[in-house]
Amino acid sequence: MEGRQEELYWLGITEAITLLRRGEVKPSELLEACLQRIRALDGRIRAFVTVTEEYALSRLEEINRDGGGLLWGIPLAIKDNICTRGVRTTCSSKILEGFVPPYESTVTERLLKEGYILVGKTNMDEFAMGSSTENSGFFTTANPWSLDRVPGGSSGGSAAAVASGMVPGALGSDTGGSIRQPAAFCGVVGLKPTYGRVSRFGLVAFASSLDQIGPITRSVKDAALLLEVISGHDPMDSTSVELTVPSYTNALDRDIKGLKVGIPKEYFIEGLDPQVERPVRDAIDVIRDLGAEVKEINLPHTPYAVATYYIIATSEASSNLARYDGVKYGLRVPSSGLLQMYMETRAKGFGQEVKRRIMLGTFALSAGYYEAYYRKAQQVRTLIKTDFEEAFNRVDVILTPTTPTAAFRIGEKIEDPLQMYLNDIFTIPVNLAGIPAISVPCGFTPEGLPVGLQIIGRAFDEETVLRVAYQYEQKTGWHLRRPPL
Ligand code: GLN
Secondary structure: OOOHHHHHOOOOHHHHHHHHHOOOOOHHHHHHHHHHHHHHHHHHHOOEEEEOHHHHHHHHHHHHHHOOOOOOOOEEEEEOOEOEOOEOOOOOOHHHOOOOOOOOOHHHHHHHHOOOEEEEEEOOOHHHOOOOOOOOOOOOOOEOOEOOEOOOOOOHHHHHHHHOOOOOEEEEEOOOOOOHHHHHHHOOEEEEOOOOOEOOOOEOOOOOOOOOEEEEEOOHHHHHHHHHHHEOOOOOOOOOOOOOOOOOHHHOOOOOOOOEEEEEHHHOOOOOOHHHHHHHHHHHHHHHHOOOEEEEEOOOOHHHHHHHHHHHHHHHHHHHHHHOOOOOOOOOOOOOOHHHHHHHHHHHHOOHHHHHHHHHHHHHHOOOOOHHHHHHHHHHHHHHHHHHHHHHHHOOEEEEEOOOOOOOEOOOOOOOHHHHHHOOOOOHHHHHHOOOEEEEEEEEOOOOOEEEEEEEEOOOOHHHHHHHHHHHHHHHOHHHOOOOO
16 A cells, blocks of 8 residues: 555544554554654654654564554653653653663553553653743754744643654643643643542652643544543552543543533633634534533632642642752762762753742742741642632533643743743643643634633543543544644
8 A cells, every 4th residue: 555654644543443453554554654754754843852763663573472452553652751661761851861760650551551652752841840842951842833833831742743643642741731731732632630540650740749641642532542541540659549440432422412511701811812712712602502501600719820830839849859969860960079969960950940940949848938838829729629619519511721822932931931831821720629621622823823622620520521522523623634744
């Protein structure tokens, strides 16, 4: 079959599974199609920190020998803060540039068990701190829809790789929006699961009470499938919950007639770009036409979410990042004396944004300020969580824009951290409340940049979130558009 490889790389995970099982496509053909696509495009997109071609080829032999598994022969990319045994895991930080984990994260262990093939580790903002991948210690990733724009972040490499057809799916991590925001910017699907749904074992910690791993794919069904594989209790992560994992793929087909949908006033504010608001409003109309009952709701503490997040996330980060001292992991800058070695290693190994956050967090936790900042932030966090609980007494899901603007230009916000922080204004409250949310493509700006619709659900009710997303996607088909590469 000539010309086939060019099309193989646009196969979704679900479609590829069917063709692989029927023997119509070989795992080697699918893998080669992805690797060729990476060779052709990644010089311009720069989605990957490491392409694991050799590793993938040896893995191919393994899966051909062993057979079986839900994801047998499916090539995927993994964000570079998720540990892969024997494969360099850098968090896009100079301090971990040479770090090769001696163990496998639980999520990738589960993917391995189902027969997936790792093709590479994706670029990100250093330690997942950022919204554009510009904070990567190595290089910035480009948005496949417009190469002079950011792909979002921090999982920008994963989103760009999926959007440009280099892989059919990827994993990202989301602490304040890092799966959903890049998914929205790149016109793909991104799901942040409920806190505790997916094991964080082997995810390099940024803010442990907020971090969660989730899928980035080109369709809702593929996201449901990956979630099904990576979810579930893990004895290695005491915050992972002992609840049975439903079949997310089986939950998609039922219609959404009579479902109650809330639209929070606080998310349609000044600062929301009308070019983003328009497609989101249209999406709400589509969901109403599908039989849902749409009503306005209030989430009154929303205006405090960004400030609260930047106290809690930086506090946890300052503590989590204390381990990078030149002794235990990665980089060491030799110097005279231990303290000097610590200081020089951290000065050289960490980038500007990471240092800024360590300083902010250390300040917020220090004696005398703890009550005023950290404790206060925890109290406000509870209020934000309560807002959602009260809203979910009245509605089943909440719809909002994923981001206030479409993808911005590379360099546009990097000098102004506050502007950058505000880009996550609609995604952050969800992490503070620990609940699940998905971003699905819902249209384009007049310039042709993708726009994302966020669907937020009750804790551990990913099924309803995915079902609304799927019904919407089937009705509209925005996810079928491809970037002009
Ligand atoms: N952009 C947010 C931050 O910089 C969220 C990052 C994330 O979700 N990892 O912290």
